[in-house]
Every structure is written in structure tokens, then in C-alpha cells.
Amino acid sequence: MKKMTVQLIMEKMDGLTKVHMDLLKLSKEKAEAIKQSNLKPFAVIVAKEQKLIQLIDGLEEERGELVRTYLGGSEGTLADCLEKASSYERGMLSEYGKRLLGLVEELRGQNELNRQLIQQSLQFINMNMALLLPEEDTYTYERPEQAGESRQSRSLFDSKA
Numbered sequence: 001m002k003k004m005t006v007q008l009i010m011e012k013m014d015g016l017t018k019v020h021m022d023l024l025k026l027s028k029e030k031a032e033a034i035k036q037s038n039l040k041p042f043a044v045i046v047a048k049e050q051k052l053i054q055l056i057d058g059l060e061e062e063r064g065e066l067v068r069t070y071l072g073g074s075e076g077t078l079a080d081c082l083e084k085a086s087s088y089e090r091g092m093l094s095e096y097g098k099r100l101l102g103l104v105e106e107l108r109g110q111n112e113l114n115r116q117l118i119q120q121s122l123q124f125i126n127m128n129m130a131l132l133l134p135e136e137d138t139y140t141y142e143r144p145e146q147a148g149e150s151r152q153s154r155s156l157f158d159s160k161a
Contacts, residue, residue: 005070006089009081012063013096016056020103023052027110034117 026045033042067076070084078097082090 002070002084003089005066006081006085006093009063009066009070010092010096012059012066013093013100016059016063017096017100017103019052019056019059020100020107023049023056024103024107024110026052027107027114031110031114031117034114034121037121 026049030042030045030049033039033045064075067078067081068074070076071080078093082093085093
């Protein structure tokens with residue numbers, strides 16, 4: 001029974017690894033979409049990422065249940081499983097854990113890059129908006145109580161034209 005549970009844990013970890021690899025690939029595609037300012041592919045990629053994240057949540061929940069079964073009902077981590085596993089199982093579980101951890105770290109780095117790219121894109125948009133819609137300078141005296149009333153909101157387009 002224990003040997004079968006370890007095999008199932010390894011299968012879940014392999015599944016998690018594959019889904020994380022797909023997520024990393026999408027994250028790299030998202031970076032290219034951000035660089036090219038192409039919103040349609042970006043939106044499609046985000047929708048695909050959401051589905052993969054839901055899949056990861058399900059796989060992680062199943063893996064957690066298998067770990068609880070393997071540890072006799074108590075909560076535990078991969079390190080707890082390694083203590084109970086045979087030397088062969090310990091080596092396999094450790095390998096799966098290292099591979100998954102490496103992917104998660106790479107995914108974190110890619111997500112940080114995407115965050116920075118989005119932030120730069122927003123700064124570029126804000127700068128362009130500031131150039132297109134400069135602050136209205138007033139060179140005449142206005143009474144303070146009239147200052148808020150007399151200013152009209154400015155639009156990018158002149159609606160009277």
C-alpha cells in the first residue's frame with residue numbers, strides 16, 4: 001500500500017511538473033505579447049493561464065491527500081515523505097521535488113519580468129497621455145471660489161469641431 005501511494009505521489013508530482021512547464025511556456029509567450037503591445041494574444045494567454053492554475057490547484061490538492069494517506073493521516077511535506085521512504089523512493093521523490101522547485105523558481109523570475117514589462121508599458125502610456133493632455137495653465141487671475149467652477153474637463157477630441 002505504501003509503495004503504491006509513493007508511486008501515486010510521484011505521478012502527481014510529474015503532472016504538476018508538466019503543468020508548470022506549460023505555465024512557464026505561456027508566461028514567456030505573455031512577455032512577447034507585452035513587448036509587442038498586442039492585447040488579443042495577451043488576453044488569450046491570461047485565460048489559458050487561469051485554466052492551468054485551476055489544474056495545478058486540483059493536482060496539488062490530490063497530492064496533499066496522497067501525502068496525508070502516506071503519512072497516516074497527518075499533514076506533511078515532501079520532506080516528511082522522504083523520511084519514511086525507501087532509498088530508491090527517496091531518490092525519486094527528491095528528484096521530482098528538485099525539478100518542480102526549479103520550475104517554480106524559473107516561473108517566479110518570468111512573472112517578475114512580466115510585471116516589470118507591464119509596469120514600463122503603463123509608465124509609457126501615462127507619459128504619452130501627459131504629452132497629449134497637458135495641464136491647463138491659467139495666466140489670468142481667478143477668484144479661488146470660482147476656480148473649480150470655471151474649469152471644464154478637457155477632452156482628447158474637440159467635440160465642437
